[in-house]
Amino acid sequence: MKLAKYSQKFSKKQIILLSIPVFFSNLAIPLVGIVDTGLMGNLGETKYLAATSIATSFMTMIIWSFGFLRMGTVGIVSQAYGKGDYREIVRTLLRNFVIAVAIALVIITLKPIINISIQHFFSTSVETQKLISTYLSVRVFSVPAELVIYILVGFYLGIQKTKISSLMIVTLSILNIVFSSILVLSFNLDVYGVALGTLIASFITVIIFTFFTYNFIIKKFKLIPRFEKIVIKSKLLRLFNINFDIFVRTLFVTFSFLWVTYLGSKLGEDYLAVNTILMQFIVLAAFFLDAYAFSSEGVVGFTIGRKDKNSFLSVVKNSIQISFITALIVSFIYIIFFKQIINILTDIEILRFISYKHFFWVIVIPPAASFCYQLDGIFIGASQTKEMRNAMIISVVSFIVLSTYLTKNFGNHGLWFSLMCFMILRSLTLKIYFNRILRKF
Secondary structure, eight states: OOOOOOOSSOOHHHHHHHHHHHHHHHHHHHHHHHHHHHHHHTSSOHHHHHHHHHHHHHHHHHHHTTTHHHHHHHHHHHHHHHHTOHHHHHHHHHHHHHHHHHHHHHHHHTHHHHHHHHHHHOOOOHHHHHHHHHHHHHHGGGHHHHHHHHHHHHHHHHTTOHHHHHHHHHHHHHHHHHHHHIIIIITOOHHHHHHHHHHHHHHHHHHHHHHHHHHHHHHHHOOOOOSOSOOOHHHHHHHHHHHHHHHHHHHHHHHHHHHHHHHHHHHOHHHHHHHHHHHHHHHHHHHHHHHHHHHHHHHHHHHHHTTOHHHHHHHHHHHHHHHHHHHHHHHHHHHHHHHHHHHHHOOOHHHHHHHHTTHHHHHHHHHHHHHHHHHHHHHHHTTOHHHHHHHHHHHHHHHHHHHHHHHHHHHHHHHHHHHHHHHHHHHHHHHHHTHHHHTTO
């Protein structure tokens, strides 16, 4: 296979072209959340939206905690790709498959404990708790497929096949939207229908793309994937160290968003529902901006594998600049369409009224957060996972302390201000560790 060749200065145009497929796939992911929010937000009662918000936030925290299956795969695969070591790429893929299946079985087994933890952690009505339990009873069985999808996406990002990884996510998202909409609107299955839609979509997607990937490896790498020589102590130790650091880092970052849900629930179910709606704007912006981070991950790993410092620095500079500019454009679009989007997402007047009062935060957070998103991608590609872990721990602990104080004294606006501070802290702490990446050259 011919390796990709890059110029000494990796231009903004090249980054954008590489990111275009990821834009569409990343746009599809939050659209699922937006559609689910719209489906629940227009059922006439807050309990449906509150239940979905809590259940999905908790499941997201659990599943995203194992995001190392994507991020760790990208770093190792991209660097092996830069060295032309295709056998190690395949072995890395298979090692992570085994890990994913084992993790999924544990999560499914622990479902009763997850349900009890949510009931203890959140103060909600009995009806809302029943809806949460209903959602979990279905959604937990989608975990095996969702974790395997993480690995497959990481593999294709690592070898810079962003069109294939994008197609996979778009397929998953479209299927999710279609099945959830049919089950809720046509069969009146409310929360159960949303969870079942995710389950069906996840397994259809993973079946299609597992077969595709098997044939892709045979054709492109001239290798037949086999579960042999995957248990090598040094390789497993490196994989464990990288995966554990990312696991801790991701656990902290997902907990921070669960913490937002928790503090919102303390203010009342109306604020919990409003924050769920507003968070769709932040998530949409995050996934959109992450397109640059995702596409940069593979290139960063490739340049490190090739020991090409000039190309690495070009990627860093150009990707951060275009990420910030794009964030400003996203915020401008929000300024124009904010009220119209809110009115689509919910027909409950009190939720609309409260949402309008929080317009400012939806506008300022995307540009403030653009730097930390891009730095995440750079550190992932460089496999500097220990630094990512430490930076995130510092940021989240600071955020918890700050948000507790500000929410108590300034209500929901205090919560959103602390969220913006959290994004800035993530950037500053990663910047402190940046020079450690340069030691790889």
